Amino acid sequence: MPYKKVFVFLSLILLILTILFLLVKLGEVIGFFIVFLKTLLLPFFIAIIISYLLHPIVTMLHNKGIPRSLAVLIIYFIFFGSLAIISFNIFPLLVAQIKDLGEQLPDIIGKLDRWLDGIRHDHLNPLPDSFQEGIDNSLENLEKRISESFSNITTWISNTIEVIITIFLVPFVAFYILKDYQILEKTIITLVPKRKRKEMIRLARDIDDALGNYIRGQLIVCMIIGVLAYIGYLFVGLPYALLLALIVGITNIIPYLGPFIGATPAVLVALSVSWQLAIKIVIVNLIVQIIEGNVVSPQVVGRRLHIHPLFIILSLLIGGQLAGIAGLILAVPVFAIIKVIIQHIGIYYLNRK
Numbered sequence: 269m270p271y272k273k274v275f276v277f278l279s280l281i282l283l284i285l286t287i288l289f290l291l292v293k294l295g296e297v298i299g300f301f302i303v304f305l306k307t308l309l310l311p312f313f314i315a316i317i318i319s320y321l322l323h324p325i326v327t328m329l330h331n332k333g334i335p336r337s338l339a340v341l342i343i344y345f346i347f348f349g350s351l352a353i354i355s356f357n358i359f360p361l362l363v364a365q366i367k368d369l370g371e372q373l374p375d376i377i378g379k380l381d382r383w384l385d386g387i388r389h390d391h392l393n394p395l396p397d398s399f400q401e402g403i404d405n406s407l408e409n410l411e412k413r414i415s416e417s418f419s420n421i422t423t424w425i426s427n428t429i430e431v432i433i434t435i436f437l438v439p440f441v442a443f444y445i446l447k448d449y450q451i452l453e454k455t456i457i458t459l460v461p462k463r464k465r466k467e468m469i470r471l472a473r474d475i476d477d478a479l480g481n482y483i484r485g486q487l488i489v490c491m492i493i494g495v496l497a498y499i500g501y502l503f504v505g506l507p508y509a510l511l512l513a514l515i516v517g518i519t520n521i522i523p524y525l526g527p528f529i530g531a532t533p534a535v536l537v538a539l540s541v542s543w544q545l546a547i548k549i550v551i552v553n554l555i556v557q558i559i560e561g562n563v564v565s566p567q568v569v570g571r572r573l574h575i576h577p578l579f580i581i582l583s584l585l586i587g588g589q590l591a592g593i594a595g596l597i598l599a600v601p602v603f604a605i606i607k608v609i610i611q612h613i614g615i616y617y618l619n620r621k
Contacts, residue, residue: 283610311434315441319449321484322347326446340446348439358510365511369537379540471612478604485565486521492564493520493556497534500552504545506538516553520560522596523580527557529596575604 322343329339369376445452460468494517501509512534519530531553538546580600587599 284606287606311437312441314434315438315445318347318438318442319445320480321487322442322446323449324480324484326449337447340443344439344443344446361510362514365508369508369511376537376540380536467612467616471609474612475605475608478608479601482604483601489560489564490517490520493517493560496556496559497530497552500556501534501549504548504552506534506545506549507541508537512537516556518597519593522584523600524577525584525596527553529593575600575607579603579607 325343326336326339329342330336334342457465457469494513497516498509498513501513506512515533516527516530519526522529531549534549534553535546538549580603583599583603584596587595587597587602589595591598
């Protein structure tokens with residue numbers, strides 16, 4: 269029996285690596301379908317995520333005797349009302365900062381280049397021409413990519429029709445998903461063959477148990493981290509504080525790499541002002557991460573996914589290769605789902621033997 273367990277374990281590892289290898293090879297094809305589906309199904313995808321996040325609160329109110337439709341309306345108006353108030357107050361400032369930073373980007377890159385030149389001439393021996401050329405090319409590529417990113421963001425924001433459709437469609441779809449959640453759940457179950465239903469229900473519950481609290485907790489943590497970073501950035505006088513704090517909050521959901529990715533734009537902008545401001549920004553981010561690791565996450569998240577760090581790093585590398593920043597954000601949850609599915613497959617075949 270121990271040999272069988274070892275064999276099953278090694279087989280599962282091999283299967284995971286094979287799946288990940290195929291995903292990398294199919295990256296271009298997957299990328300095309302991701303772009304197509306994103307445009308077509310984005311409002312429904314957002315509505316499903318919102319419904320999944322709010323469902324436990326609606327269920328809790330329903331279990332306390334409040335009719336489900338009324339519970340949905342209460343949570344619905346609190347959530348989307350708060351979101352609307354925040355958006356109307358923050359969105360115009362955020363758009364203005366994005367446009368302003370996009371216009372000032374060449375000047376910021378130029379200041380960083382001159383700052384690096386000053387360090388090289390004052391503190392370092394003359395660098396080889398090839399190395400100097402590599403640094404210059406890297407800065408040019410950085411400027412080009414960031415400019416393209418800001419251009420894409422501005423284009424998306426200016427696509428008024430798509431934004432309006434998404435804004436109005438998401439709450440509408442989310443309301444009916446929350447209202448008829450149990451009906452939809454039963455309908456999906458009926459699509460599964462009867463002899464497989466119990467196994468599929470257990471699988472769905474295990475996935476929800478593994479991911480549900482973790483994802484909800486991480487989103488709350490990201491919002492708290494974004495607010496703390498914003499307060500810190502305002503305190504030290506960092507330009508574009510709202511935009512850069514938003515980046516810190518969003519990227520914080522990425523394990524290990526997130527804090528570094530999120531802090532990098534803020535540090536670069538600070539360096540374009542002065543090295544003293546850059547040090548202050550590093551200190552602010554360190555304080556925020558200490559608060560997150562010792563106070564916020566233990567209280568809000570509470571539980572972990574129980575995935576080995578090596579697998580987390582591997583999933584991040586593959587996710588980043590397939591879908592960039594979005595892939596980094598989704599990599600760990602997707603890997604956790606794959607892990608639960610493979611565990612169920614292994615248990616199923618062990619029980620058959």
